[in-house]
Amino acid sequence: MxxxxxxxxxxxxxxxxxxxxxxxxxxxxxxxxxxxxxxxxxxxxxxxxxxxxxxxxxxxxxxxxxxxxxxxxxxxxxxxxxxxxxxxxxxxxxxxxxxxxxxxxxxxxxxxxxxxxxxxxxxxxxxxxxxNMRYLNLHQTVKRLLDQGAIGQPVQAHLAYRLRPGHGRSYFLRWHRRAAASGGLQITKSCHHFDLLNWWLGDRPQEVTGWTRRVHYSPDTPAEDRRIPADADIDDVLAAVIRYSGGAVAHYSLSARSPWEGYTLTVLGTEGELTTRYEVAPPDGTPPAERYAVEVSPLGGAPHTHRIPVESGTHSGADARMIDAVLRHATPQRASQAATAVDGAYAVAVGEALTRSAADGTVVAVDELLPGVRTCAHAGPAWATTGKES
Ligand SMILES: NC(=O)c1ccc[n+]([C@@H]2O[C@H](COP(=O)([O-])OP(=O)(O)OC[C@H]3O[C@@H](n4cnc5c(N)ncnc54)[C@H](O)[C@@H]3O)[C@@H](O)[C@H]2O)c1
Structure with a gap:
């Protein structure tokens, strides 16, 4: 051997x-x-x-x-x-x-x-x-329910993400503040959310239209301990509509200044509706949730709430599970969920499509930004599925 x-x-x-x-x-x-x-x-x-x-x-x-x-x-x-x-x-x-x-x-x-x-x-x-967000137990549950057809075929998704002021502001103080260094929040931050939407819906994004604005953070923002540098050129409020190859549409928004951090998600399908709320940080004074709740309301049936424990560890346990999947080759099922180069490319391209649409008001075709990528299939690496042998 x-x-x-x-x-x-x-x-x-x-x-x-x-x-x-x-x-x-x-x-x-x-x-x-x-x-x-x-x-x-x-x-x-x-x-x-x-x-x-x-x-x-x-x-x-x-x-x-x-x-x-x-x-x-x-x-x-x-x-x-x-x-x-x-x-x-x-x-x-x-x-x-x-x-x-x-x-x-x-x-x-x-x-x-x-x-x-x-x-x-x-x-x-x-x-x-x-x-890593794919590996949060809440996100794995949403994926499983959608794949099992709990709401039929997904038709519309609404994902509204927000950041607490301290976190939102940090992007305007660090290297992320320059679009050349980070692609703006629509790439450095929203790539997490675009990847989740692409993965949950099991589809490729086809067209994007949207708007971006700077509302909250500028050198004139009332100073806390540090002023926002004048060379910041990214936006802090984003809105996008993403149309998928299979016809589903996702409505996405991000605000970098909110009393709480996380998102609300609703997915409407041909047979019902799925809703959840992910709190990274609750509003001030509210105790952190001990469980996430995913509510599935089938058409013509009683709603059912799936309760999932909030795990400890960085990013609520997602990082450890991701390491297990991509570096420890835990189970083939987990390893097969790892984001590939093509997945990474689509998450970035939706962000860039949003930037372009915001600049000129057009509907941007995602595949035109990614020449040669749609036809690309690549077998998973040995180390992501079976471990690396010398
Ligand atoms: N998945 C997540 O949840 C998550 C969370 C935070 C950050 N990130 C990502 O991790 C990366 C690092 O972010 P961070 O917050 O640690 O930034 P950071 O600024 O704290 O660290 C980056 C480090 O890279 C170094 N560096 C700069 N140029 C380099 C080069 N050419 N070669 C090697 N090192 C170089 C810097 O000196 C610094 O030590 C980013 O891509 C960020 O988007 C991901």
Whole structure:
């Protein structure tokens, strides 16, 4: 029997997300033991590198990922650098034959996303996108109910997301505030929601129309502790209508300033209606919910409420389940839910279609932004389904 060795991981971008979710995988008290070994780290800031190498005795590299790929040849590159860095690093890893797990958004533009899909096609290696929201138990329940036909065929979805002021404002203080770095909230934030809608409906988005505005955050916003920098060029209120290939329509909105954080969702189908509310943070003074409730109201039948416990852990347990699925190869069913390069591309392209529609008032055809992607099928990577053997 072939001897297996633990996969060797390199991490690029040792910031907040890396410290919260990925670096703890390699600690002595890893929350998901047995993932493999950290063998290198990259960051363009010496202090960030020093913080990692003080804990892990691994070689450190700068912001150009190619020397790391050439010298260390990891099995998997985890990309947690800022959004605008993803495309170049993913393509470098894929052309070196290295598998990639990238943070969302996969890229900051649809053109980059199409290039990444093409690069994966040419490579023996594979890419998975950390669309961790798929793995929240609430979201898995919504997916299961829709797939089981609990409301018949979905016809319309209404997803209204909002952020608390502190969180919304943070996007205008950090690198996300520049559209060139993040694609705007419609890509860096809404890619989570567009991926959920695409996944729940089991369909590809075809056309998008919408509006974006800056209402809440500007250099003139009454100062709290820091002023919004003058170079912020992203919007904080979004509205989109997305038409799917199968005819379903999704109505989407995001506001970056609300008393509570999370979303309300209603999906109307041919045989009934599904409604839920996801609270990341309740309004001030309201106790956090202990359970989520998904209400299914069939046409001509009694409504039924599915109650799901709110789990602990980062992103309400979604991160641990995602790691299980994409890095620990837990169950084939979970692994098959992982977001592929094509899924990542469609989540980004809906955001870009919204930007374009808001700019010129047109209805934007999503596939025209993603040349060559619709016809693209790619087998899942070995490490996402069966584990990696040496
Ligand atoms: N899935 C989620 O729920 C979730 C949550 C938060 C952040 N994210 C994503 O994770 C990524 C990182 O976000 P963050 O909040 O940790 O940002 P951050 O700014 O805290 O960290 C980014 C790090 O990357 C480094 N960096 C910059 N250029 C680099 C380069 N060329 N090569 C390597 N490193 C480079 C920075 O010095 C910094 O240390 C982003 O893509 C973000 O969208 C995802």
């Amino acid at each position: 072939a001897e297996t060795r633990p996969p060797r991981y390199a991490l690029s971008g040792a910031g907040k997300r890396a410290w919260k979710t990925y670096l703890p995988l390699f600690g002595p008290d890893a929350y998901a033991p047995g993932i493999g070994t950290l063998v290198a780290v990259a960051d363009d800031t010496p202090e960030q590198l020093a913080a990692v190498t003080a804990r892990w005795n691994v070689p450190a590299f700068g912001g150009d990922i190619r020397p790391l790929l050439d010298e260390v040849r990891p099995d998997v590159l985890i990309v947690t650098a800022p959004d605008h860095v993803h495309a170049e690093q993913i393509q470098a890893a894929l052309s070196a034959g290295v598998d990639v797990l990238t943070e969302k958004p996969m890229t900051v533009s649809a053109a980059q996303a199409a290039a990444v899909v093409a690069a994966e096609r040419r490579s023996p290696a594979s890419l998975r996108v950390a669309h």
